[in-house]
Amino acid sequence: MKTEKVIDVLNKVLENELAGVVRYTHYSLMVFGHNRIPIVKWFRDQANEALTHAQEVGEHITALGGHPSLKIGKLVETHKHSLNDILTESLEHEEMQLKHLYEVLELVSGKNIYLEEFVRKMIYEEEGHVVEVKKMLKQQLK
Numbered sequence: 001m002k003t004e005k006v007i008d009v010l011n012k013v014l015e016n017e018l019a020g021v022v023r024y025t026h027y028s029l030m031v032f033g034h035n036r037i038p039i040v041k042w043f044r045d046q047a048n049e050a051l052t053h054a055q056e057v058g059e060h061i062t063a064l065g066g067h068p069s070l071k072i073g074k075l076v077e078t079h080k081h082s083l084n085d086i087l088t089e090s091l092e093h094e095e096m097q098l099k100h101l102y103e104v105l106e107l108v109s110g111k112n113i114y115l116e117e118f119v120r121k122m123i124y125e126e127e128g129h130v131v132e133v134k135k136m137l138k139q140q141l142k
Helices: 003-029 036-063 083-108 113-137
Strands: none
Touching: 003 036, 003 083, 036 113, 083 113
16 A cells, blocks of 8 residues: 555545535525525534544544644635535535545555545545535426
């Protein structure tokens, strides 16, 4: 296993999760309208999960002898706060994280079962988020 490469990609995952904390907290503050309460809760749950993921990823980085990044992933303020705009940004964020996670999976598959299973669990959760966001973006069938 190329440990340094794994650590580098795990740091990208960590940075993206930390960006998720900021991003989803911001989104939760920008939701207005009739369905505000459940949507705000969903975004805040996403922020809390991102923090938990960041902590778990950081533990794996240090277990490999690495140093967790203090950077935060890309944060772009589009000033577009319709629910569709926010959800579209969320989808892009989740899909970027999946790209990083699949990269880690490729590096560790068959070489570190502990890390492989952790990454598979994260992929499972992130793919679930992608499915939910896509469903939220889909127009009601008539």
